[in-house]
Amino acid sequence: MTEPIEIIKKYYPPESLLFKTLVNHSLFVAEKALKIAEKFPQVDKRFIYEASLLHDIGIFMTYAPKIGCFGKEPYIAHGYLGRALLEKEGLPKHALVCERHIGVGITKEEIIKNKLPLPPRDMVPETWEEKIIAFADKFFTKKINGSVKINSVEEILERLAKHGKEKVITFLEWLELFEK
Secondary structure, three states: OOOHHHHHHHHOOOOOHHHHHHHHHHHHHHHHHHHHHOOOOOOOHHHHHHHHHHOOHHHHHEEEHHHOEEOOEOHHHHHHHHHHHHHHOOOHHHHHHHHHOOEOEEOHHHHHHOOOOOOOOOEOOOOHHHHHHHHHHOOEEEOOOOOEEEOOHHHHHHHHHOOOHHHHHHHHHHHHHHHO
16 A cells, blocks of 8 residues: 655655645645545545645645745656656555646646646646546646645636636536536
């Protein structure tokens, strides 16, 4: 059995504010994802819990001073960076959640067209578990003091709209599926 907090402690000093920020955010995501998972008996709830806690493990390598990250990579890269970490930890399925949870997913075509600083491959949630975690993640924003801002559906839609109407459509489909 994977112990997500022990894995996080390998990369984040437990006494650090960034550890607190990451874990608090991830616990909110896990709680919402597990509530959604109750409606879907086919999903792996243990996996959802573990992957929810680990989905943002790559943030420390990015530069996002508003949440206390002072790495060299752009924040959008935290997904594929987290994937690499979790693959080294022997967690390939958890690793895919890291890579695929950004927004409602990013396609290879979008990466190339928009010259995003990401490897040119599809990074779109495919499994029920990946979709549930990506959806739940949109509702919680990390804050530098370790707290979490809860986002309304309107705020989420506004943010996604900046990346195209297809992102909004995907989120609305998930909203209908997961919140009904």
